[in-house]
Amino acid sequence: MIDVEEVIAGVHREEWARIVAALTRRFGDFDVAEEAAAEAFATAVERWRSDGVPPNPGAWLTMTAVRKAIDRIRRENTRDDRHREARMLYDTPPEPSHVIEDDRLRLIFTCCHPSLAMQTRVALTLRMVGGVTVAEIARAFLVQEAAMARRITRAKSKIKAAGIPYRVPSAEDFPRRLSGVLAVLYLMFNEGYLTGGEASDPVRLDLTGEAIRLTRLLHALLPDDGEVTGLLALMLLAEARGSARLSSDGELVTLDEQDRRAWDRGLIDEGQRLIRGRLFAAAEGTPPGRYQLLAAISAVHTSAADFADTDWSQILALYDRLSRIDASPIVALNRAVAVAEIDGAETALDLVDQLAGSLDDYHAYHATRADLLRRLGRPEPARSAYERAIALTGNSAEIAVLIRRRDQMLANEERP
């Protein structure tokens, strides 16, 4: 027997974005599209249970959603809406399928518009493209549901009132706007990845999983874009190590101490295949961007049988290229970690100390310094660096590992 709930969950994953995107284009209104799509799925839950699953669930849902939208517009029935109704009833020629593909891209670009606040873009993308409920999004970001609902409603009104166009940006704007979309997806992923340590809430939305799903969709829509491929590879290679990142007692396990047998080989293979394909393409012309370089660094790490086996000179070479396109102090900090493995902790510490001005409020800066000072046998400055790092970290799993390292170091000191 077919489990209707399961079928609906599957169709929801596959069809939600397509339905919302098509309705938004047809009715020119995010709110109408979202509500009608949600109502269509609610109707499906009722009907399919008694009448069975229709032969083409996607088409059934789209038709139902279109009817719901027309009903709503008729109900509201203002003069403007009557014009709109006339337009949607008579002026909608059937679209060839490649245009329908385009609709989801339009939806993604509109949700990630630079005139919306970053957190709003993430929430709106999860709701409109991902089909995640407002309640789930609210829980993922630890805010009240009503507050999240207001944020999403405000964003939808801004899109309408400010005249944010529903389209894929012009060629001139495309590269910058696409990197804006990638930033939204990467933030979504990191939000899930970094707070993963506190997964005390079992019903909490799997943000890393959602970010990967949406990046897969973007990759399917823009298969030739190197940075989209790079971001997907980067996420897969990070996700692959997810289960090895936390110890049984909730401590963050850093790369050097991870049990590599716990890594997900399937995800690693997929991520490495994607990034290798890109590096080939890059050899022929376009130099790889930020996400491709970060993914390549992850690919080197995940190729090593153990930490000592890591090809540090290749990692350093990749960080050198990355610093050329992204001169941020955070890149410089990560580069210094690779330097420590090649030229020793003393040289690395010199590099890290130069970043004091810009990274003094960043926990990873102090954590990196602390580890280097510990390796150099300088427990007093190491201790104060650990303490600064602990004070600046919000993540309990990270605090746990920092406290253990500090205490171990101090215990070794006291030994005669």
Added chain:
Amino acid sequence: MRYLVSVIHDRDQPDDPSRRPAISAFNERLIEEGYWVFAGGLADTDAATVVDNRGEEPVFSDGPFLESKEYLAGVWLWDVPDLDVALRLAAEASEACDRKIEVRPFV
């Protein structure tokens, strides 16, 4: 769509007359491309008067309704297809004036 495009001055950054040719060139392009509806520079906020006639008789107060370090120094009114066009032009405007720009739609 019509947008009110405001040029925001900062009291810490004095007016720079050398910007004027760039602003004129930008204005000419706006007119040429059919986006220009209106533009005007404003006198200093010291010259503003706030009028409140919600009570029994009108009350006039000297100065702007909001005293702040940043203030409105001029406005454009543009008629453009959508926000993407408005933002692209606003980015050029900000560069030409060397000022922050606010883009706000009319209802």
